[in-house]
Amino acid sequence: MMRRFLTIILFLSFTLSGLLSAQNLSFYFPDEIKQLNPDIPSPREFLGFEVGEQYVSYDQTVSYLRLLAQRSDRIDIIENGYSHERKPLIFLVVSSKKNLERSEFIRKQHLDLCNPVKSLKLSVDTLPIVTWMGYSIHGNEATGVNASIVVAYILAAGEDEFIKRILDNNVILIQPAQNPDGVQRYAAWVNSNKSASENSDANTREFKEPAPSSRSNHYWFDLNRDWLFVQNPESYYRMEVYYNWLPTFVNDFHEHGNTSGTYFSPGIKNSTNHLIPDDNWDISRKIADYHTKTLSKIGTMYYSREGYDDYYTGKGAALPDILGGVGLLYEQPNPRGFVREVDGVKIRFADMIKNQVFCSFSALEASVEMKNELLNYQKRFFIQKQKEAQKDEVKGYLFGSSDDLSLTKELVRILKVHKIDIFRLSKDLSINKKNFKKESAYIIPVNQNNYSVIRTIFEKTTTYKDSSFYDISTWTIPLGLNIQYSELNDLSTLVGEKLVSEIFSESYSVPLTHYAYLFEITDFYAYKFLYYLQSKGVKLKVSDSPFSINRGEKRYGFNTGTVLISVNEQSMGKEELNQILNNYISANKIDVLAVDNGTGDNFDLGSGHFKPVTKPKIALLTGKGAAYSIIGELWHLIDLRFGMPVSLIDIDNLATIDINEYNIIVITNSFRLSKEAADKLSYWANSNTLIGIGTSYKTLNELNISEINISKSITKEESKKDGSFYDYIKRDNSSSINGVILSSILDMSSPLSYGLRAKEIPLFKEGEIIITNSKRGYITPLIYSENPLMSGYLSANYSSQIKGTPAVLAGKGLIYFVDDPYFRAIWLGSSRLFMNAIFFRELLAKEKVLTEK
Known part of the structure; x- marks a missing residue:
């Protein structure tokens, strides 16, 4: 009996140790919140813990918000899609019962307000404002998603006049977690590494989530850079809801990684995109006054008008600004766990949730008191933009x-x-x-x-x-x-x-032949077709020169890189081969020509000008030091776009696994390899191919696979050497390359050019790596042009140094890309060179990659 009693006491002591460190829910309530509807379940009643005691997982968030929508007549819920990991994407539509009953009418009226043809007849006096609240687009910035359930609960249960005014004057769209996969990963990490007693040591495992961090989604994309490009399902379904409403006031809740105070917009005025009206900044500044008042009351340090800009329109606080909205960015200090001490300052999870909740409600207070001003701004925006378009x-x-x-x-x-x-x-x-x-x-x-x-x-x-x-x-x-x-x-x-529907390709079938099939790879998704055929056991060859062939009385010309399928060289019969081809062609646009003889004008189909194409077996190296954003992009490219298997291999396992299972290994950064792993990889490269990107040249040189040399660094402008310390800390980035588009010239005889028709390739360059020239032109299939700048900011110093230098090097056992070939999944043009490297690597020069010292 005594043993059982002690066991219960011990259990309670461990349980209470967590509860004692938690805050009561009222800790997160603004002063105006005093009355709550007892019929609306609180987060604790559903979750079994107080907000801030655990990191709420995404599935818990969805379940709780679904319950709120069931219990409250103030909430409707939208579920319109899934993340990569099949997590439902949910949005709350929150307003008064009366507004929700006529939400479709309000939505259409609001869209009319954004239409210059219809808006002149509308008065904003009786229109509710549409306010967007987006939380945790970066999964490891989790105070947002935890705050969102508090905000939703207060809006559902609050009975005070403060809440009723907000609901009467608003339709609030809440996305509790814009990155479900990242939020779920991060909650699992922190909760599983949490100690029972408070430990604020920044070195402990709780605060050291390994790469790739949960900031990113499943394929390690930064979703806050994808609002414009919409390359991920999370972005696509978010924009579907966004455009369905065109919010007036958009709030984007984040965290930053230092001990500075809470940031809120506006940002640096001179770094605002030219498409954003000047008065957008002024209105943001006026809204900021609500946040300064709120945060001053609770003693939270804050700052504004510095540190962040409103330039790149693919972010969540910037795209709304060119759609008639006013977008505000919020950045709280990131606790990384429950209580983290940095430079003597303790950053508490609960405090940062509170800041997010309070900023949410000061934003909603501004939306009510500035409703007509904000709606008139949005109305005026579209009228003004129509005038600009006409001029x-x-x-x-x-x-x-x-x-x-x-x-x-x-x-x-x-x-x-x-x-x-x-x-x-x-x-x-x-x-x-x-x-x-x-x-x-x-x-x-x-x-x-x-x-x-x-x-x-x-x-x-x-x-x-x-x-x-x-x-x-x-x-x-x-x-x-x-x-x-x-x-x-x-x-x-x-x-x-x-154009009212999608672009459709006419389906057709390729006729049966006993001899051969030919097709060019001009279409981006031709690589998917190549791998499909190889996965079915079809043997492929590719031409290293242009040729022509007669079929009946018609002559067909083919470019370098044309793929040949010889019927008699296959392991399957001609009927099965034809069926394999047509199974793909019936659903995908690709032109395949069936020929009944091999006679060509320049050379015949049995010529040595046709080289075998071996099936790629690809590994991407991960682990400490890897460039995970690039790895994630390439994983997305190979796996999702082209349906090809690709293995993610941790660098620490390289010495113990059989790397002969792969014929391509991709390195995206400089790794520190053990001698065993280095020797193994160097020997492997004698008969296989390494693809290197960015700073990986350091590792490649250490492996003696290459001797890639970097152009000497450009020194700071002389004017930057002098001046005050203040001049030093606020100097500009004229000595950096912050994402520019550069023109490059492709050697159209190189296997990397197969399928491409234009020799000028726009490349995206981010970072200062500039390679010295090679004395052997044939290992330099791609160089920057003499006048490289196509778009972006590039100092004259960098422009003169980059022109004519290699952008890609290709030789024995190695293909090296200076920059990311598939930047943010939108640089499909240069990604074709990467895919050509995957399929046609064995046709490249067999000499060591060397550049001048």
Whole structure:
């Protein structure tokens, strides 16, 4: 009996140790919150713990918010899609019962307010404002998702006049966690490494989540850079809800990694994107006064107007600014666990949740008191943008090519997500040395409601007020896709019918032949077809030179990189082979020619000009030191886009596994290898291929696989050497490369060029790696052009040093990319060089990669 009693006491002591460190829910309540509806379940009643006592997981968040929606007549719930890991994407629509009963009417009226043709007849006096609250787009910034359940509970249960005024004047859209997969991972990490007693030692495991961190989603993307590109399902379904409402006031809740106070917008005024009206900053500053008042009351240190900008429009606090909204960014100090001590300062999880909750309600207070001002701003925005569009010398953009229909489809998909009208080209057109066919080209008139979004997608920029950038300095999407496009100054007679559905390809079947099939790989998704065939056991060859062949009385010309399937060389019969081809072709656009003889004009199909294409077996090296954003992108490219298996191998396991299972290993950064692993990898590279990216050249040199040398660093401008210490700490980034688009020239005889028609390739460069030239041109298939800058901020010093230098090196056992070839999953153009490296690596030069010292 005594033993049982002691056991109970011990159990209670461990349980209470957690409860004693937790805060009562009222700790998170603003002063105005005094009365709560007892019929609405609190977070503790459902979760079994107080907010802040544990990190709430995403599945717990979804379950609790579904319950709130069931119990409260103030909440509707939207579930419109799933994350990569099949977690439901949920949004709450919160308002008064009366407003929710007519929510569809309010939504349509609000959209009318954003339409210059209809808005003149509308008064904002009786319209509720639409306010967006987005939390935890970075999974390891978890105070947001934990705060969201407090905010939702108060809005559902609050009976005070303060809450009723908010609900009467608002339709509030809450996304509790914009990155479900990251939130779930981070909650599991912190909760599983939490101690019963408080431990604020920053070195303990609780605060040291290993890479790749939960900041990112399943494929390790930063989802707060994907609002414009919409390459992930989390972004796609978020934008679906966003455009369905076009919120007026957008709040984006984050955390930062230092001990500075709470940040809130506006940011650096001179670093604001030129498409954002000047009065947006002024309104943000006025809203900030509500936060300064609220945070001052509870003793929270804060700052504004520095540290962050509003330049890159692909972020959650910036894209709304070019859609008539006012976007505010919030950054709390990141606790990384429950209580973390940094430089003598204790950062408490509960305190940071409280800050997020209080900022949420000071924002909602501003939305009520500034409702008419904010709605009139949004109404005025679209009227002004219509005037700008009408005055713009550029009347539209033309894009599209029959060579690569998939890239045209991708740009169309992005434009449709952003509610941009697309029209067919009415007649063939040649402009700026580019040929556009009416069957495959499309026009975007700029005089549309989302004029600013059209501009931010298509425009190139080389002039800037400021040379400091929190993120990148340019992001022209057609250049990333490497799709031909042109500005149009006159749309007369060019605009055809509106594109109302997807671009469809006509299905067909390739006829049976006893001899051979031929196809070119001009389409982006041709690599998916290549691997599909190899996975079915089909043997492939590729031509190293152009050729032509006769079929009946018709002559067909083929480019370098044409794929040959010889029927008699296959292990399956001709009927089965034909069925394999047609199973794919029936659902995918690819032109395959069946031929009944092998006679060609330049050489025959049995010639040695056709080289075998071996099936790739790919590994991406992960572990300490890896560039996880690049690895995640390449994983996404190979696995999700092309349906090819790829193994993620931790560098610490390299010495113990059989790497002969792979014929391609990708290294994205500089690794410190054990001697055993280094020897093993170096020997393996004698008969296989390493693909290196960025600073991996250091490891490659250490393995004696290459001798890649870096151009000497550009020194700071002389004017920066002098001046005060204040001048030093606020100096600009003129000695950095903050994301620019550079022109490069491709050797069209190289296997890396297969399937590509234009030798100019737009590359995205971020970082200061500049490689010295090689004396052997054939190991330099891609170089930066003599006038490399296409768009972005690049100092004259860097421009002169980059021109003519290698962008890719390729030789024995190695293909090296200076920069990320698939930046943020939108640089599909240069990713084709990477995929050519995957499939045609064995056709490259067999000499060691060397550059000048």
